[in-house]
Amino acid sequence: MDGYRGARTAVIVGAGVAGLTAAAALARDGWQVEIAEAGPPEAAAGWGLCLSGPSLRALDELGLADACLAAGYGMSTITHVDAGGKPADEVRLPRLIAARRPSMAGIARPALHRVLHAEAERCGVVVRHGMTVAAVDQEGGQVRVQLSDGTARTVALLVGADGIRSSTRGLLGFEATLDFHGQMVWRALVPRPAWATGIHQFAGKAGTAGLVPLSDGQAYVFLTENGVERSSLPGAALAPRLRQLLGAFPGRVEEIRSLVSGSESVVRRPVLTMLLEGAWNRGSAVIVGDAAHAPAPQMASGAALAIEDGLVLAAELRRHESVGAGLEAFVGRRAQRCRTLVQTSVAIVGLEQARRHHEAYPLVDSCHRLMAEPA
Numbered sequence: 001m002d003g004y005r006g007a008r009t010a011v012i013v014g015a016g017v018a019g020l021t022a023a024a025a026l027a028r029d030g031w032q033v034e035i036a037e038a039g040p041p042e043a044a045a046g047w048g049l050c051l052s053g054p055s056l057r058a059l060d061e062l063g064l065a066d067a068c069l070a071a072g073y074g075m076s077t078i079t080h081v082d083a084g085g086k087p088a089d090e091v092r093l094p095r096l097i098a099a100r101r102p103s104m105a106g107i108a109r110p111a112l113h114r115v116l117h118a119e120a121e122r123c124g125v126v127v128r129h130g131m132t133v134a135a136v137d138q139e140g141g142q143v144r145v146q147l148s149d150g151t152a153r154t155v156a157l158l159v160g161a162d163g164i165r166s167s168t169r170g171l172l173g174f175e176a177t178l179d180f181h182g183q184m185v186w187r188a189l190v191p192r193p194a195w196a197t198g199i200h201q202f203a204g205k206a207g208t209a210g211l212v213p214l215s216d217g218q219a220y221v222f223l224t225e226n227g228v229e230r231s232s233l234p235g236a237a238l239a240p241r242l243r244q245l246l247g248a249f250p251g252r253v254e255e256i257r258s259l260v261s262g263s264e265s266v267v268r269r270p271v272l273t274m275l276l277e278g279a280w281n282r283g284s285a286v287i288v289g290d291a292a293h294a295p296a297p298q299m300a301s302g303a304a305l306a307i308e309d310g311l312v313l314a315a316e317l318r319r320h321e322s323v324g325a326g327l328e329a330f331v332g333r334r335a336q337r338c339r340t341l342v343q344t345s346v347a348i349v350g351l352e353q354a355r356r357h358h359e360a361y362p363l364v365d366s367c368h369r370l371m372a373e374p375a
């Protein structure tokens with residue numbers, strides 16, 4: 001099939017991982033893409049993330065895996081350490097992009113954002129910062145998008161890539177709830193210890209901690225706090241409280257704890273998940289990334305799903321003669337994989353809460369196997 005042949009114009013809401021990759025993939029197919037991003041330039045939230053094998057594979061399809069590996073830290077193992085401080089399991093992840101390249105990469109969020117942003121701009125995508133979508137109307141296969149600066153666009157495609165708290169979802173009439181699972185997650189930027197050449201995950205008596213290298217010089221510590229209310233702490237209390245929580249872990253965590261310095265390097269967020277039930281498309285509009293399916297961070301796969309979404313969306317629009325048919329096919333290809341990921345991540349959170357860490361390992365493994373399959 002020749003694919004969609006009408007005017008290839010699209011508005012994407014959100015210049016995060018999903019929005020920028022979808023924009024680059026569509027622009028490469030000849031789409032004229034404009035992104036409305038609420039935040040300022042260079043404002044990627046959070047410290048860092050792990051680009052799993054499937055993330056790197058999808059980035060490789062866009063020719064960006066090497067740039068991400070260069071900007072981040074390539075690695076191939078996850079070491080699980082038990083509550084007594086002893087190594088319990090070492091997962092060697094498959095190298096999905098080539099035997100000589102690492103299985104995954106830790107990367108600072110701003111570094112990933114710079115790579116994706118540069119590629120989108122190179123492909124001719126226009127990113128408008130400080131901008132959102134105020135209203136959406138659909139008629140005759142066209143989408144009329146009212147932007148927050150008072151201007152409007154009439155386009156063939158609208159993509160809502162505005163994250164777990166998406167307002168595009170509401171504008172399109174989708175209903176979604178964010179689920180809190182009694183976990184708060186901490187992140188802190190620290191210098192990378194020389195022994196941290198892969199991800200380390202430490203099971204504790206009341207939570208889980210870990211370390212992810214981001215570059216030669218940097219890593220982030222993560223910690224999940226279980227059985228807690230959703231709450232916020234005063235900024236100055238963050239570093240002392242994180243050091244206190246890390247104090248409950250034996251072994252190498254003692255060293256990591258000593259690396260946590262000022263509260264400005266520490267963030268604490270609720271673990272939230274979301275799954276959009278039913279189709280994610282309405283007419284010529286579609287929801288992608290965390291706005292459609294946000295797993296808990298335990299599987300480190302949210303970004304992989306978001307990047308894959310962009311590639312599959314472009315591929316299905318290429319294959320189908322109408323945008324509506326392309327979007328149907330896109331959701332048909334993505335829904336089961338994303339659902340399984342979100343649901344399994346929630347099950348892992350439950351096992352962590354019940355301190356049944358060993359039962360979580362096979363689930364983690366099954367998710368890695370699922371994600372290793374082609375998107």
Ligand SMILES: Cc1cc2nc3c(=O)[nH]c(=O)nc-3n(C[C@H](O)[C@H](O)[C@H](O)COP(=O)(O)OP(=O)(O)OC[C@H]3O[C@@H](n4cnc5c(N)ncnc54)[C@H](O)[C@@H]3O)c2cc1C
Nearest residue numbers: 014016017018038049050132162163289290297300302303
């Ligand atoms: C603590 C934590 C750790 C994580 N660790 C990992 C990890 O290690 N590996 C991994 O793969 N995934 C991880 N994830 C998940 C990953 O961050 C997300 O899945 C991924 O960022 C989703 O990308 P997205 O583009 O859909 O959403 P986002 O990255 O949230 O981007 C949404 C964009 O939309 C913009 N926006 C929001 N509202 C509007 C609006 N109304 N109008 C215009 N723009 C708007 C935002 O400013 C943002 O730029 C983690 C998540 C959390 C919370």
